[in-house]
Amino acid sequence: MPPPHVNKIPRIEVKTGTLDVPxxxxxxxxxxxxxxxxxxxxxxxxxxxxxxxxxxxxxxxxxxxxxxxxxxxxxxxxxxxxxxxxxxxxxxxxxxxxxxxxxxxxxxxxxxxxxxxxxxxxxxxxxxxxxxxxxxxxxxxxxxxxxxxxxxxxxxxxxxxxxxxxxxxxxxxxxxxxxxxxxxxxxxxxxxHSGVVSEALLDFTGGIHLRFEPAKTSVDLWSLMNRASKAKALMACGSFQGKTSENTVLPNGIVQGHAYTVTGVSKVTCKEKQVRLVRVLNPWAKGEWTGDWSDKSPLWNDVSEKEQSKCCSLANDGEFWMSMEDFTTNFRQTDICCLSPDFLDSSSECSWTSTCYNDSWVAGTTAGGCLNNKDSFWTNPQFRVRIEALDKECAGQCPENILVSLMQNHEKRNRSEVSNYAIAFSVFAVNER
Known part of the structure; x- marks a missing residue:
């Protein structure tokens, strides 16, 4: 006698590692x-x-x-x-x-x-x-x-x-x-103990990280930071390392080799001129910049009461304003982490798509080294990405419409015991046949 008919319920595969199912x-x-x-x-x-x-x-x-x-x-x-x-x-x-x-x-x-x-x-x-x-x-x-x-x-x-x-x-x-x-x-x-801001920013968001060196970048960094702020990106910055030891406080109040939060950008009118400002927070909750546009700077006297009430604060809470010029001089890097890099384009109509690839370098098989190793370089993991034509809404935007980010996965549980290997990527244009 044949077995009774059994209706098989299709198995639904639940994707783990997501926000809904971490x-x-x-x-x-x-x-x-x-x-x-x-x-x-x-x-x-x-x-x-x-x-x-x-x-x-x-x-x-x-x-x-x-x-x-x-x-x-x-x-x-x-x-x-x-x-x-x-x-x-x-x-x-x-x-x-x-x-x-x-x-x-x-x-x-x-x-x-x-x-x-x-x-x-x-x-x-x-x-x-x-x-x-x-x-x-x-x-x-x-x-x-x-x-x-x-x-x-x-x-x-x-x-x-x-x-x-x-x-x-x-x-x-x-x-x-x-x-x-x-x-x-x-x-x-x-x-x-000791680390880089980008690590925690990525761990909080699963987003995309960009790093700029204010003194070296060719982009209008203040405008980019302003768009990033409106796009609800997370921003931080790091001061220059000292020659002697970390956490040395300079006469202007900036701590050497220290990470800060970027908490805002704004413009004020001072003597009929527009001044671009950046607001920064010291995680010590004290210790502030003492130069131009600091809490007690006389420059605030030449700003309207409305703008003063919006920006100026006398609280000793570690947060302060400074001009973009002073920000560029005193901070070595600016980190921006976002869920989408749409703010990189000046048009709000532009939107990005993302793709993630996983691979590894294996000694003797896929670790071809850098371009100096021409005989083995080709054995490195390779990925081909097609860049589609820009939409009409995005026409005229920056031509650099691809962002590549490389992350190194740690194998050991204790963070301080992890070996951070020197890795990089190269981008080549591939002509279609």
Missing amino acids: LKFLDQDYQELKKSCIIKKERYVDDKFPSDSSSIDPKKKLKLDLEKIKWLSPSKIVSDPQLIVKEVSRFDYSQGCYLGNCWFLASVGALTFQDDIMDQVMPADQSFGQDYAGIFHFRFWRFGKWIDVVIDDKLPTINGKLIFVRSTTSNEFWPALLEKAYAKVCGSYADM
Whole structure:
């Protein structure tokens, strides 16, 4: 007798690594872990990022007395802990004195301007309120995939005070918890010491990164930054390295070898002349530029009251204005990270499309070196890209209508142990036959 007929339901393949279905970092499922804690009426304890020295400084590179550190839940630090007080702001935090992660916090400052991106990184389904189980989760984009990172609520303190990023409002904890989640991804807090802004900007957005050297670029950088700001891009900048040591404060207030957030661009009229300004934020939450257009600059006296009220602030909060000329002189690089590079074109009608390719260099087979190695150069991974003709709306725009970005995927868990290899790409024109 033949078997009964069975209707087979087609299998729908769920694409993981997206914002809707992120990969579970270290195989930890936030919803399942939280549900289990609520049922058991207990607080979550993260065994994958334990509350001990291995999560802070496993190789003892930081100048910290690890014996003095106590991991405390926010409720043990203050009586009324909140994840967010009022709303997320760039003025909510200041960098801790033990960890050189200004590159990360400068990126956080840029992140606070974009509510939709902030909601992606810090999902809204969590608080210290009802059904609190001491568990949080954050999402980062890592090398083409979104990951969901679970942490418990214990934070490293000395004498009851946070030792890394600190909130300007004592009972607000989103900055410290976000920093902890990123430290977990990096391997430890110490693994966050020293870095480049573009790394965190990409991890927050999964977007496209552009870097400009203000003193060397041929483009009108202020106009480009102005369009990027309107397009809700994240922007940051880095000062020139000093000859002696990092974090040397110059007489004009700029910190050498330091990452800053670009928080705005604007124009003001001074003595009937238009002045192009850039607003910059120091993640220390103090220490400002003291030259022209700084908080106490007399140049503001020659600006209308309306423009003064819009721009000028006397608060010692680490944020300041400076002219584009002074910005060019004092900052070595400007980083812009966006979900789409549409702002590169002056027409709002232009839109870009993107494609991602994955490949690798393998010694002896596909690692052909640079153009100096003519015999083996051809063995490098190759990709052919067709550039379509520009739409009528975009006609007359910049001819450089292709943007290529190369990212190196890390294999090791601890960020400080990763080898950053010298890699590059070459672009060639291929004539159609």
